[in-house]
Amino acid sequence: MxxxxxxxxxxxxxxxxxxxxxxxxxxxxxxxxxxxxxxxxxxxxxxxxxxxxxxxxxxxxxxxxxxxxxxxxxxxxxxxxxxxxxxxxxxxxxxxxxxxxxxxxxxxRYGKDYIHRLLWNTPHLRAYLPAAMPLNSESLRRMMSRHPDLILKPIRGSVGHGVMRLRYTPPSGWELTYASARGKQPWHTVRLQRGELPPWTRRMLRSTPYLVQERIPLAEFEQRPIDLRITVQRGSGGQWGVTGRFAKVAAAGSFVCNIAKGGEAQPAEELLAKALPAEIVPSALAHVENLALEISRHLGNRLPHLADLGLDIGLTASGRPYFIESNGRDQRYGFRKAGMSEAWKDSYRQPMAYARYLHEQTAWRRNSPKPAAE
The missing domain is CATH 3.40.50.20 (Rossmann fold)
Incomplete structure (x- = not known):
C-alpha cells in the first residue's frame, strides 16, 4: 500500500x-x-x-x-x-x-471549564463569553446573586445530556428545570425551597463536575431559542477556515437547541430571517464567522494538534454573538438534517485536505538539506 x-x-x-x-x-x-x-x-x-x-x-x-x-x-x-x-x-x-x-x-474532549478559562483570559474574546464558573455551593450562590437565568451543564457532557436551567421568576422565586426521566413531558420544573437545590441534585453534583453559566437571552423563533453551529477546520494550507454553518432551534417548550434533544437544524440564513430583523442578518452572520475563526485560532495555538471544531454560538435579538461551547468531535450530521449536503461533504473533505497537507510537511522536512556541522 x-x-x-x-x-x-x-x-x-x-x-x-x-x-x-x-x-x-x-x-x-x-x-x-x-x-x-x-x-x-x-x-x-x-x-x-x-x-x-x-x-x-x-x-x-x-x-x-x-x-x-x-x-x-x-x-x-x-x-x-x-x-x-x-x-x-x-x-x-x-x-x-x-x-x-x-x-x-x-x-x-476538553472540559468546558478549561476552554472557558482559556478564552476568558484573552481580553478581546472575553466580551463574547457568558459568565461561568465550576459549580460548587459558593460559586452557585455568587452566580445566583448576579444573574437571574443560569444554565447548569456537565463539564464533560455532550449533546445536551444532563443540562439544567435555574431561573428566577418573580414572585415565586427560583425554579429548576431538568430532563424528566419518565412521563409525557420531556422537562420537569420544581421550585427551590429557601433557594436550595433539591437533595438529589446536590448528590449528583458531588459526583459529576458541572459548570454554572449565565444564560444568554437567545434570539427566538416561535418562542423557541436559536443558536448556531459553526464548523471550523484546518484544510489544505493548514489554516483555519469556516467549513459551514447551520442554525438549531429548540423543540417547543425546551431551552436547549441540541438536535439530540429534539432541536431542528435549518440553514442559518433561512432561520435567522424569521427571527431577526432582515437588515441585520448578514452582518450578524459575518460577526459570528469572524468570532468562530478567532476562537479556533486562539485554541489551536494552545491545544496541540487541534484541527476540527464545532462551535456553538448564540445570538441575542439584536444580533450580538456569544460563544456557548466548543465540540472537539463535531457530529456534522446537522448539515445533512438541514438539507445542506455540500457543506456536509465539505466537513469530511477538509480533514482529508489537512491530512494531505501534513503528509507534504513531513516529506518536506525529510527532504530538506540538513545544516552543515560546524
Missing amino acids: SQDTVGILLNSSMYRGIPTRRTGQEWIAGYEEAAQEYGLSPVFLRLGGISPAGDRCIAYVYNGIEYVEQRLPLPAVIHNRALYPQLAAQKKLQSLNDRGFTIFNANN
Whole structure:
C-alpha cells in the first residue's frame, strides 16, 4: 500500500460496524470520497488494534467490494474521531505523537471549564463569553446573586445530556428545570425551597463536575431559542477556515437547541430571517464567522494538534454573538438534517485536505538539506 495513507481512528463499537455499514452518524463513504480527492488511501482503525510497539495496526480497508481487515503499517497521519476519556488511552495517543506520528484532534474532549478559562483570559474574546464558573455551593450562590437565568451543564457532557436551567421568576422565586426521566413531558420544573437545590441534585453534583453559566437571552423563533453551529477546520494550507454553518432551534417548550434533544437544524440564513430583523442578518452572520475563526485560532495555538471544531454560538435579538461551547468531535450530521449536503461533504473533505497537507510537511522536512556541522 502507498505510504500516503490516512488513518481514521474510531471507537470500538463504530469500528465493528464498518463491514455492515452500521457506523451511526459517521459517514465512512465520505472519508473514502474525500481521501481519494487528495490522493490518500483511508484505513479505519481503533486504538486497541495498534500493536504494542506502535508501528503496525489491524485496520479495515475497502477493496472495491467490501471492507476487509488487514495488518498494516501504522499511518503516519491519523484523524481521531473517537472519544477516549481513559487516562491510559490518552497516554498511548500522546506516546504515538511523541514518536513522530501525527494524530490530529487526539484530545477532542476538553472540559468546558478549561476552554472557558482559556478564552476568558484573552481580553478581546472575553466580551463574547457568558459568565461561568465550576459549580460548587459558593460559586452557585455568587452566580445566583448576579444573574437571574443560569444554565447548569456537565463539564464533560455532550449533546445536551444532563443540562439544567435555574431561573428566577418573580414572585415565586427560583425554579429548576431538568430532563424528566419518565412521563409525557420531556422537562420537569420544581421550585427551590429557601433557594436550595433539591437533595438529589446536590448528590449528583458531588459526583459529576458541572459548570454554572449565565444564560444568554437567545434570539427566538416561535418562542423557541436559536443558536448556531459553526464548523471550523484546518484544510489544505493548514489554516483555519469556516467549513459551514447551520442554525438549531429548540423543540417547543425546551431551552436547549441540541438536535439530540429534539432541536431542528435549518440553514442559518433561512432561520435567522424569521427571527431577526432582515437588515441585520448578514452582518450578524459575518460577526459570528469572524468570532468562530478567532476562537479556533486562539485554541489551536494552545491545544496541540487541534484541527476540527464545532462551535456553538448564540445570538441575542439584536444580533450580538456569544460563544456557548466548543465540540472537539463535531457530529456534522446537522448539515445533512438541514438539507445542506455540500457543506456536509465539505466537513469530511477538509480533514482529508489537512491530512494531505501534513503528509507534504513531513516529506518536506525529510527532504530538506540538513545544516552543515560546524
